[in-house]
Amino acid sequence: MAGVLSALSITLLVGCVPEAPGGADDTVGPETPGPEARYSVQLRWLPPETDAEGQPLGDLEGFRVYYAPDSRLLMEEGGALAVGLEAEGVVTGLSAGTWQFAVTAIDTAGNESAASESVQVEVGAP
Amino acid sequence: MTRRERPGPNSSRRLLLVAAICATPLPFGLHGDGGPPAFDPDRPTGLQAEVLGPSEVRLSWDEGKGGSETDFYFVYRDGEAIAVVDDDDNDGWTDRGLQPWTEYTWHVVAFDSRWRRSDPSDPVTARTDDGTPPGPPGMVTASTPDPFTVELSWGPADDPESGIDRYVVHRDDEKKGESEGLSWRDESVEPDEEYTYRVRAINGSGLAGDKTDPLVVLTPPAPDTTPPAAPIGLRVVRP
Numbered sequence: 001m002a003g004v005l006s007a008l009s010i011t012l013l014v015g016c017v018p019e020a021p022g023g024a025d026d027t028v029g030p031e032t033p034g035p036e037a038r039y040s041v042q043l044r045w046l047p048p049e050t051d052a053e054g055q056p057l058g059d060l061e062g063f064r065v066y067y068a069p070d071s072r073l074l075m076e077e078g079g080a081l082a083v084g085l086e087a088e089g090v091v092t093g094l095s096a097g098t099w100q101f102a103v104t105a106i107d108t109a110g111n112e113s114a115a116s117e118s119v120q121v122e123v124g125a126p
Numbered sequence: 127m128t129r130r131e132r133p134g135p136n137s138s139r140r141l142l143l144v145a146a147i148c149a150t151p152l153p154f155g156l157h158g159d160g161g162p163p164a165f166d167p168d169r170p171t172g173l174q175a176e177v178l179g180p181s182e183v184r185l186s187w188d189e190g191k192g193g194s195e196t197d198f199y200f201v202y203r204d205g206e207a208i209a210v211v212d213d214d215d216n217d218g219w220t221d222r223g224l225q226p227w228t229e230y231t232w233h234v235v236a237f238d239s240r241w242r243r244s245d246p247s248d249p250v251t252a253r254t255d256d257g258t259p260p261g262p263p264g265m266v267t268a269s270t271p272d273p274f275t276v277e278l279s280w281g282p283a284d285d286p287e288s289g290i291d292r293y294v295v296h297r298d299d300e301k302k303g304e305s306e307g308l309s310w311r312d313e314s315v316e317p318d319e320e321y322t323y324r325v326r327a328i329n330g331s332g333l334a335g336d337k338t339d340p341l342v343v344l345t346p347p348a349p350d351t352t353p354p355a356a357p358i359g360l361r362v363v364r365p
Binding site: 045 | 357358
């Protein structure tokens, strides 16, 4: 019982929650439920107001959230999650450990921005 | 050589001869079908036809090759004697009043002063030019598969004489291309620009017809290749 409380307090500190299967707060759910994939992370960011050349941006279509255990894998071999125009997203199905996150913006022509600065999150660590 | 119609000391004799030849069947066969054997003069050589237009063809043949006995020549068009030409000023002879886009065959026979005839020269055949330009092509339509391409197509033009040889495409009153078919691709356009196209037909005789009415084409805007700026302020929040 003490271990569960400890894990909960850490996840609250870093903004992560364990996904209790069947729990009341589980509104997203892991894609592949399993013992190692039971955490989700909610992220928020500020959308760009210009394009890469500084012109006003009028064709923003959405964002893509990248995540990987290692920042070197983040943009190429990590997972990617497309989200809409809301400047926030929830990555689910994460196993416990260190995760890197970054986000890009996509316009209606399919052009993708450079990645934001990444953030590192300890997920489910005791 | 000069046309025999020019007044000269022997014109009355030659005119009589022309009248005789033109008004009656040829006195002896042109192609060896009877008649006296040809001794002198030698048969003319090097007969050539140069088309000068829809109604004129210039004929020439080798100078002085008719032999020393040659006094004048008969020119035949499609087997019919049409002119007498002296052998004193050999600069050819022009057949006038011909029909446009029509094929004719000429040959020449040399005569000596005693009206003895040579064998006929080798024949020469030529087609007069087309005298009328083709009509305009049918309606021109355009599509813009991408901002850098305009595809034009049009209906066929008509030319009953020499037919259509090719089409010429003008863009903004400047010739931009040619096509033997009914379409043409302009790959030198810029995005988001207006271009005016007209097409005209060229017939088999090289005559250009009227241009089509102008067709204005607006190319699509350039594709957006500039990505958004990167999002900022990424942070983790509670769910």
